[in-house]
Amino acid sequence: MKRPAADAHETPGTGGAPHFGKGRPPGHDPSRPADVAMARFVLEAQFHLLERALAAWPRRDAALLDVNCGTGALLPFLWACGFEVDAVEEDAAARARAHARCPSAAIMAGRDDGLPVEDDAYDWVLLHLQEPRRLGPALAEARRVARRGLAVTFWNRHSLAGLCARLARTHLPGPATSWWEVRGALRRLGIGPGRTASLSVLAAPMNTWRKASPLAACNHWLTELPLGAWGVFRCFLGGGGSVTPLALRLGARLRRGMDERLGAPEPALEYGRKSFSARAGDCGPEGRTP
Structure with a gap:
């Protein structure tokens, strides 16, 4: 699948630029082309991992909520994967950019710990963890809203890159938690090992996060172990048995309460008036039809 283009300085679900090195945003200083190359490499690795992690999710007439969507770097990608996409974001400026990228969503x-939607409103929920202190409440909200499954992405401070960053007195591109903390929070919600799978990318130190590095392949393809700096847990919650396409459409419409959701007052629904019958026909890269 051809992945939608995104700004070089963005990363999914952050609401702004990731930070590399000693806190300098990549791509904002023309004298630091290495920062731009690193940010592009990271974004490509994240797209690759999500494409693989979400491949097991059926998406025909399935609605997905992207939580902490930031400026919407992932929305055209998720739409291209076949999902009906909506999003939640706290920052107003980021919401405006996300709407420009995907006008139909x-x-x-x-906030991730207080989602403005009803229980079981979406088939799938994709949560980008922004505040590790809200890990438990954010996962509980994602579990409440998701009918069939959820996924959570996070920066892993116990990765090799995280260890090297601490030794160098720098930091990962976003607020970090650990693989063990995310797994423990999922288990406290009753989502056990039989219903979860985890993958990660960017397994090598941050100074190898570029295509020219000899370890570039390790950063992209060493995904099975919880060693990478950016990881995802995918969880199945049940539901969504075998039904006909007509039943899928009718069931989705009744189950998600489209009329009630579209009639929600501001600012709960700030952008988008999507009809049920058209799946994001104008949500291609940069808001254009692909």
Whole structure:
């Protein structure tokens, strides 16, 4: 699948630029082309990992909520994967950019620990962890909203890159938690090992996060162990048995309460008025039809 283009300085679900080195945003200083190359490499690795992690999710007439969507770098990609996409983001400026990228999606104002939607409103929920202190409440909200499954992405401070960053007195591109903390929080919600799978990318130190590095392949393809700096847990919650396409459409419409959701007051639904019958026909890269 051809992945939608995104700004070189962005990373999914951050609401702004990731930070490399001693806190300098990549791509903002023309004298640091290495920062731009690193950010592009990271974004490509994240797209690759999500494409693989979400491949097991059926997406025909399936609605997905992208939580902490940031400026919407992932929305055209998720739409291209076949999902009906909506999103939640706390920052107003980021919501405006996300809407410009995917005009047909409903971009809602809200935090990950208080999502402005009803129980079981979406088939799938993709949560980008922004505040490790809210890990438990954010996962509980994702579990409440998701009918069939959820996935959570996070920066792993116990990765090799995280260890090297601490030794160098720098930091990973986003707020970091650990693979063990995410797994423990999922188990406390009753989501055990039989219903979860985890993958990660960027297994090598940060100074190898570029295509020219001899370890570039390790950063992209060493995904099975929880060693990477950026990881994802994918969880199945049940539901969504075998039904006909007609039943899928009718069931999705009744189950998600489209009329009620589209009629929500501001600012819960700030952008987007998507009809049920058309799947994001204008949500290609940069908001254009692919």
